[in-house]
Amino acid sequence: MKPPGSLYRRLLVWLLLPLMALGALMLIQAYLDARKTADRAFDRLLEAATLAIAEQVQWQNERLWLDLPPAALEMLATDAEERVFYALYDGDGEFITGNARLPGDPRGDAESGDTLYYRDIDWHGLDLRQGIRRTRLEDWSLRERFEVRVGHTREGRQVLTLSLLRGNLAYIAAMAGVAIIVLLLAVRSALAPLTRLRRAIRARDPRTLAPLELSLPRELAELRETLNELLARMRRVRANQERFIGDASHQLRTPLAGLSARAELALRQDDPQAWHDALKAMQATSASTARLAVQLLSLTRLNNPEATPELRRLDLNVVSRMAVRNAWNTCHRDGIDLGMEVPDSPVMAAGVDWQLEEALGNLIDNSRRYGAKRITVRTLPNPPTLEVEDDGPGIPADKRLLVLRPFYRGRDGGEGSGLGLAIVDGIARTHQARLTLREGQDGRGLRVILRFPGDRQ
Structure with missing residues (x-):
């Protein structure tokens, strides 16, 4: 059989698993936040670039004309060597100028006035972030509509995302380290009382059965x-x-x-x-x-307080017959008339058969040893009752409680050891039965009665 694992290790595993899952979620969230921040920063540059280009659009020779300043695109250039594309289209969607023919706004015609739209596109195998600005010429006599389209590859965004993520990773790693240290200390502290209990039990003298006095959770x-x-x-x-x-x-x-x-x-x-x-x-x-x-x-x-046999339903008539059969030879040899009176129907009660047979055997043996010539074993229903009656010298009323003590003899002489009635009393208490000692018929002898508490279904 495989030995069970360490409780300390088991606690660490069950606590570290959700902590690692939480750390993974934090990493994913950190990456998404870094990417969102990088997109927001570069989108501001993209917005500024489209605005700078739109401000340089003029009307000359009956057409739109653009004198693009270098600064309009240089603001998007970083050390990541990304590529920048731009294009100018008129209100009818005709290409005017630019270094690439970029796709337009998929939303269709927009209302008059400046509008700016961002989107991610895959253009000729390049992953671009595109900004589209729709505006008009600001002239009192002419308000020609046009569209500025600028596309920017994502290398710079990715570099900024990784840079921000590295900063977050250092913060997350520091938090994870602190959390693991706190977790180890917490688990060790939580198991410290168990360690104290183990040491207290190990340090005890094996002969000592005094209760443990130890402050514990x-x-x-x-x-x-x-x-x-x-x-x-x-x-x-x-x-x-x-x-x-x-x-x-x-x-x-x-x-x-x-x-x-x-x-x-x-x-x-x-x-x-x-x-x-x-x-x-x-x-x-x-x-x-x-x-x-x-x-x-x-x-x-x-x-023995720890030995409590299970009580089962049994027929007291059968128990009586077994007890009489076991004592028959001894009584017959001593010239004692041993008889039995039982009803025709079974007398059911909850008990242990060998204990009740032993109780009846002790009562019969006591009667035989103290001079009885006639012994009768009797069973009665409602409530279930066992009786042993003899014609011997009997026991005075003032001594009937004393004879239930171990080693107490009702009178001197005889072969008894003073344990028979004590054993019967113990068996009666085991069966929750009431033990009564009375005089026999005609005021002679002794009648011992075991009355059970009803038929237990």
């Missing part, structure tokens, strides 16, 4: 808050892990020490019966320890 402040939320979740996970380690070390220390003591005592005996008794006790202790470890893992997984 609003856009990066959102990233900082997101990182702080991630750190907060990691703190909760680590706290959950540390709590599990503490609970496990505390709860497993005693049975493991007991196993070691039993084994050491058995090694000192020579009687096979003593060895048999020690192995039997060690087997019971190891089974209890294994169950304790499993319950600790279950409790830790349920209390």
Whole structure:
């Protein structure tokens, strides 16, 4: 996979592209303005030339006559060595004199009085700027109409255009240089908070999960808050892990020490019966320890704030049957009557099947371990409800909240570890179900009720 490019480079590209486009537009506009200025300047010279020629036109020998002064055309001559053409025509369009027969005004006859018309023409392969002046002789007895036509090649205009453009290019280049420098500084300044954030994260101790305290712009402040939320979740996970380690070390220390003591005592005996008794006790202790470890893992997984399994629609009748089937052999071996009461129609609720099976399994196992002889698993509709009822010693009303705490036992004795009801409570909270502890039938035993918040469609 190709690594992503630099954010700094990406910003420069996306900012320089429109800047370059703007620079190109400025160059085109500068060229057009320079050409327009050059045309305007030379058009003034062209106007002066036509006026100077028109002032020298006279009437002699019954015809128009022109004595052209050199200055009339020299004003159009520059170092660019352009060529100048002129012609004099009478009112009827007849050529009188000149160094070229230039085309006339395409607009046709104009009104009396002086008029001046400019146009660009292609004449005999030459690109000319032509000026046409229509006027009359200024004589009290004769007002003969005539037309002065002057054509001027564009070399001088192009030289002036390039000269003006070079001046504009220096100005545009200076502006572009300043703009690029400002752009580089602006991008670097805009990315400086991101650099500070990166350095702050890199400099942190990997074991530190404290929130980041760094002043940042609003856009990066959102990233900082997101990182702080991630750190907060990691703190909760680590706290959950540390709590599990503490609970496990505390709860497993005693049975493991007991196993070691039993084994050491058995090694000192020579009687096979003593060895048999020690192995039997060690087997019971190891089974209890294994169950304790499993319950600790279950409790830790349920209390993990970041582990939220997706709830799906399931039939509580199926969950109850699976839990009863899993506990049947153990209860039957201990002489316990394990039964189930379910309606004929499905009882649908949103949940996680393995968690609910584990909750029912813990309730059945608690009842078995604390002396129940009859255990009934029951499902009820409207609202969906799971119940486990036994005929055991029950739990006093003043201790029913305390037994939901981890490692709290309702009474001394029994094989329980004090985690079964705590796990059931965690599963109930995961399913947003209400957990209730009540007396069984005839005031005997215990009835544990898991009431779900209705059938979720």
